[in-house]
Amino acid sequence: MSGHILAIDQGTTSTRAIVFGPDRAVAGTGQQEFPQHYPHPGWVEHDPADLWRTTVETVKAALAAARVEVDEIAAIGITNQRETTLVWDKATGTPVYPAIVWQDRRTAELCDRLKAEGAEPAFSAKTGLLLDPYFSGTKIAWILEHVDGARARAEAGELAFGTVDSWLIWNLTGGRVHATDATNAARTLVYDIRTGDWDDELLKLLGIPRAMLPEVKDCAADFGATDPALFGRPIPIFGVAGDQQAATVGQACFEPGMLKSTYGTGCFAVLNTGDAFVTSNNRLLTTIAYRLDGRTTYALEGSIFVAGAAVQWLRDGLKLIDKADSTGAMAAAADPEQDVYLVPAFTGLGAPWWDPDARAAIFGMTRNTGPNEFARAALEAVCYQTADLVDAMHGDWASGDAGGETILRVDGGMVASDWTMQRLADILDAPVDRPVIRETTALGAAWLAGRQAGLWPDEAGFAASWRRDRRFEPDLGDEARRRKLAGWRDAVARTRVR
Numbered sequence: 001m002s003g004h005i006l007a008i009d010q011g012t013t014s015t016r017a018i019v020f021g022p023d024r025a026v027a028g029t030g031q032q033e034f035p036q037h038y039p040h041p042g043w044v045e046h047d048p049a050d051l052w053r054t055t056v057e058t059v060k061a062a063l064a065a066a067r068v069e070v071d072e073i074a075a076i077g078i079t080n081q082r083e084t085t086l087v088w089d090k091a092t093g094t095p096v097y098p099a100i101v102w103q104d105r106r107t108a109e110l111c112d113r114l115k116a117e118g119a120e121p122a123f124s125a126k127t128g129l130l131l132d133p134y135f136s137g138t139k140i141a142w143i144l145e146h147v148d149g150a151r152a153r154a155e156a157g158e159l160a161f162g163t164v165d166s167w168l169i170w171n172l173t174g175g176r177v178h179a180t181d182a183t184n185a186a187r188t189l190v191y192d193i194r195t196g197d198w199d200d201e202l203l204k205l206l207g208i209p210r211a212m213l214p215e216v217k218d219c220a221a222d223f224g225a226t227d228p229a230l231f232g233r234p235i236p237i238f239g240v241a242g243d244q245q246a247a248t249v250g251q252a253c254f255e256p257g258m259l260k261s262t263y264g265t266g267c268f269a270v271l272n273t274g275d276a277f278v279t280s281n282n283r284l285l286t287t288i289a290y291r292l293d294g295r296t297t298y299a300l301e302g303s304i305f306v307a308g309a310a311v312q313w314l315r316d317g318l319k320l321i322d323k324a325d326s327t328g329a330m331a332a333a334a335d336p337e338q339d340v341y342l343v344p345a346f347t348g349l350g351a352p353w354w355d356p357d358a359r360a361a362i363f364g365m366t367r368n369t370g371p372n373e374f375a376r377a378a379l380e381a382v383c384y385q386t387a388d389l390v391d392a393m394h395g396d397w398a399s400g401d402a403g404g405e406t407i408l409r410v411d412g413g414m415v416a417s418d419w420t421m422q423r424l425a426d427i428l429d430a431p432v433d434r435p436v437i438r439e440t441t442a443l444g445a446a447w448l449a450g451r452q453a454g455l456w457p458d459e460a461g462f463a464a465s466w467r468r469d470r471r472f473e474p475d476l477g478d479e480a481r482r483r484k485l486a487g488w489r490d491a492v493a494r495t496r497v498r
């Protein structure tokens with residue numbers, strides 16, 4: 001056996017598998033998009049079979065691209081879109097309903113009802129989250145309520161709940177292992193991140209039987225081995241983390257005060273707060289950054305639902321562009337005299353507003369507004385939203401705690417756009433560091449698996465190998481920055497409904 005590690009990154013719009021060589025460089029990749037289903041306004045579903053099929057197919061493609069045999073893979077690390085909720089039959093492995101995706105807003109009313117009953121403080125104190133449809137708990141409750149017979153079967157111990165990691169582990173192990181890791185559990189709204197256990201009071205409030213829940217393990221742990229029938233021989237699954245947490249470790253943000261932001265479909269900024277469970281006064285989430293050797297490292301997180309998805313909307317919805325990477329040149333060519341703002345609340349607004357009923361809007365258009373201004377507005381929206389998050393973080397976590405100025409480590413599909421990264425530095429008025437390895441999420445999952453396998457270095461050794469591709473320095477006058485931010489905040493205020 002040689003020391004390759006296979007990372008599976010099951011994301012919102014595509015599944016990726018990446019083989020990392022013993023030198024920790026990318027040896028081969030496989031990637032597949034899969035269909036998104038929008039059965040009603042505000043609803044978003046995935047077919048669980050698509051998540052599984054694309055996983056198997058991309059693993060095979062990555063192995064072929066890397067020209068490695070299965071017996072050269074020492075371990076698998078899994079990372080995944082978080083909160084997306086699946087419920088399946090333990091005997092047959094058949095899902096009782098499609099996967100309800102994290103972006104889905106169908107449980108907004110249930111969240112409102114629970115808030116009106118005064119339940120939110122109990123959820124926040126234990127889980128670090130808010131009562132928002134984003135998280136898994138109300139999605140599980142919805143399935144139990146709306147799928148014929150589901151509640152009785154769940155109570156009889158016949159049904160399993162899982163986030164996408166659990167669904168993949170279940171299938172990879174041939175239905176032998178029902179497990180998750182602490183970071184994914186932390187997104188369910190029923191896991192107490194202080195005690196590290198499912199919480200009976202919260203389960204009762206949502207009517208979720210404990211028997212449905214997976215076993216919760218550290219991020220680097222033994223999650224079982226793949227069924228030999230799948231890839232020809234068993235491969236141990238040694239690492240699991242939600243994609244934003246995997247990106248946090250992939251960016252080597254191991255020190256309190258270190259901050260990363262990932263720009264994929266959505267944007268997620270995660271600030272390591274060490275051993276401290278920091279309660280936000282600015283409606284950020286408190287969550288688990290990672291749990292290693294039984295020790296929990298906490299984080300503050302700002303979650304924005306639409307980042308690259310706005311670019312996809314320009315491409316697929318408006319058909320203004322053919323390819324995502326056209327937007328940079330268009331933004332650069334946009335009329336500097338026009339202040340056009342897109343508030344991309346297609347599925348409500350996430351942190352720090354948490355307004356599930358807000359819907360997207362464009363402000364400031366004139367007769368001269370065209371595709372270039374739309375492209376710039378879509379890219380700038382990501383920068384403004386990051387600024388809102390970083391501001392909120394500064395309110396909760398004094399920058400002195402971080403030992404100096406804010407430096408943002410970035411990754412995800414959108415960071416390919418130099419224009420966006422420069423504008424991000426300009427709007428934040430802080431340096432933005434882009435790493436050499438942009439597959440940071442997969443790298444983080446690989447590190448967890450490689451650490452558990454004893455093949456990859458510990459935190460310090462791994463952090464020392466982090467390499468910067470480029471630093472974007474802020475280069476926009478204070479006045480212009482303030483004017484733009486004021487225009488953005490005015491646009492957000494006009495979009496909010498709560």
Ligand SMILES: Nc1ncnc2c1ncn2[C@@H]1O[C@H](COP(=O)(O)OP(=O)(O)O)[C@@H](O)[C@H]1O
Pocket residue numbers: 011012013014263264265266307308309310311312324325326327328412413414415416417
């Ligand atoms: N050069 C680019 N400029 C702007 N947006 C981009 C660019 N390249 C990719 N994107 C956007 O990044 C997203 C893909 O990022 P990725 O990290 O693969 O997402 P996910 O993991 O959420 O599926 C898409 O929404 C796409 O529109």
Ligand SMILES: O=P(O)(O)OC[C@H](O)CO
Pocket residue numbers: 010011012013080081082083102242243244264265266
């Ligand atoms: O699939 P991504 O990269 O957009 O990430 C989704 C997040 O995990 C949702 O919380």
